[in-house]
Amino acid sequence: MSEIKVPDLGESITEGTIYKWHVKEGDTVGQGDVLAELETDKVNLEISAEEGGVISAILRGAGENVAVGEVIGRLGGGAPAGGKPPAAEAQPTAQPPAETAAAQPAAAAPAAAPEGQAAENGAAYLASPGARKLARERGIDLAEVGARDPIGRIGQADVKGHGAAAVPAAPIPAPAAPQSAPAGSTPPPGKAADGKETERKRMSRRRLTIASRLVEAQHTAAMLTTFNEVDMTAILDIRKRRKDTFKEKHDIGLGFMSFFTKAVVGALKAYPLLNAEIEGEDLLIKKYYDIGIAVSAKEGLVVPVVRDADRLSFPQIERQIAELASKARANTLALSDLQGGTFTITNGGVFGSLMSTPILNAPQVGILGMHKIQLRPIAIDEETTVNRPMMYIALSYDHRIVDGSEAVSFLVKVKELLEDPEALLLEG
Structure with missing residues (x-):
């Protein structure tokens, strides 16, 4: 069993975003085969297999931020045990929710994470590695952290400030979602408040970098x-x-x-x-x-x-x-x-x-x-x-x-x- 890691990305680049996987769990690959494509601030890079084998686990999915040296998958010498993907990557229909909860009650909270994780992943996409680490240590949801950066990138100072303010604010959420709210008060996905169609699309890592550097150039240069x-x-x-x-x-x-x-x-x-x-x-x-x-x-x-x-x-x-x-x-x-x-x-x-x-x-x-x-x-x-x-x-x-x-x-x-x-x- 070997690990698929994010390779060294070059000078000044410490992280990237998985653009897409070219393989899936259970696929057999040879040495040098392209496994995934990684988007960085400047270019897209391919991650290749260092040896042949079978993809036994894909640990990080497309759209997720990953750091240099981070393990994003595993490569085994044979087929994955039982021929089943790990629980974290399983499709929703693979196992009834009730059966999962009964079999592993302690894992109930993490099992619900993929759906609720979307907002955090969106915020994490704009957060620095240090900010994400600090947020994990303090148990802070990045989706709730405000950013002082003009393009919305979250830094450690933003997480620290949120953490300081979060203590007295903890008891307040209870009345924040009254049952008497009108049924149609929140527009459905793809709809604006007036019912007109909209499309929400996450900015690519490169577009975020372009935005950040253009704003930086205007702020730092005369x-x-x-x-x-x-x-x-x-x-x-x-x-x-x-x-x-x-x-x-x-x-x-x-x-x-x-x-x-x-x-x-x-x-x-x-x-x-x-x-x-x-x-x-x-x-x-x-x-x-x-x-x-x-x-x-x-x-x-x-x-x-x-x-x-x-x-x-x-x-x-x-x-x-x-x-x-x-x-x-x-x-x-x-x-x-x-x-x-x-x-x-x-x-x-x-x-x-x-x-x-x-x-x-x-x-x-x-x-x-x-x-x-x-x-x-x-x-x-x-x-x-x-x-x-x-x-x-x-x-x-x-x-x-x-x-x-x-x-x-x-x-x-x-x-x-x-x-x-x-x-x-x-x-x-």
Whole structure:
């Protein structure tokens, strides 16, 4: 008999959520077979069998939070004894409730837990590991604990505060549920108070992490956004003339992201504070250029990183971005694909956005937003106006270390490099 444990999840990740099991109790598996999929804050990871055998027990179900090293199942060398799953995993129809209570009266309370546990599991999903442990030690239901965090994540301080307040409040629940309450006072599941249909859906771990980090970025950084616009005529002309040759030679399309990545690298070299981060009372100015490219995936936005972008050619950048985007949409990104970016580029234009204010990807202090290319009348001189393909670009930055003049100059530099691709080839 061997244990199925949650593997080491990588730097700074101590827990995950079981996304789904690929096996069930009684299944025979071989060494290396995928047993379950685990959702973490950043990526989904597969848990594989370290040896062959029969799944004798599944201890934690889909949707449950689990910590690194925790036992979530057992793998035996033969069929499970009696061919029956453990009581905790048995289906409700496997044994009449009365028979269960008669046979094991001491287990009656735990047997009722799976139905009543739903609310606690929902709260535990938003609770830190320390808070869950403290709640278990004090016998506190996490569903009743209020959170001070903006997204509702429960911390140890919330549990301690609830525990202190719970003592005098203990005798009060009796009159809280009077028998005289109107029969229809509580709307049924899927119904709002006025009878209209609703749907309640638990946020995924990744969506919770995105929410938490975006709120954190706005709370911790002095975030400001400045705008400019780029005449895309020269880039569109190059793509029109060179796209077929580029595709034949490099087996990859020539998109916009390689131009923007090169322009950002050139501007970061000219204005290095936008390639820095704050560490305590120090500035950590990075001399390398790992550019994060925001990609929209099913579970939310992810930012895989193009490493050493200053050393890559246009086809190498395009190929890396295409590979990372494909992995993001297939949910196969590795943690190493997401860690350590120095600056981020996000393209809302692919969804039709004309202008936006991107939020920083902390601890980075700069993010460039691209937008939709749109024909607009541009005055060439006092007498001449022409239609040009224009794009608004936005730079959000941390004003704690980047002054407005430097941010504006950075964005102007990006504009100049994009409008003059020859300079882009030299400086990017």
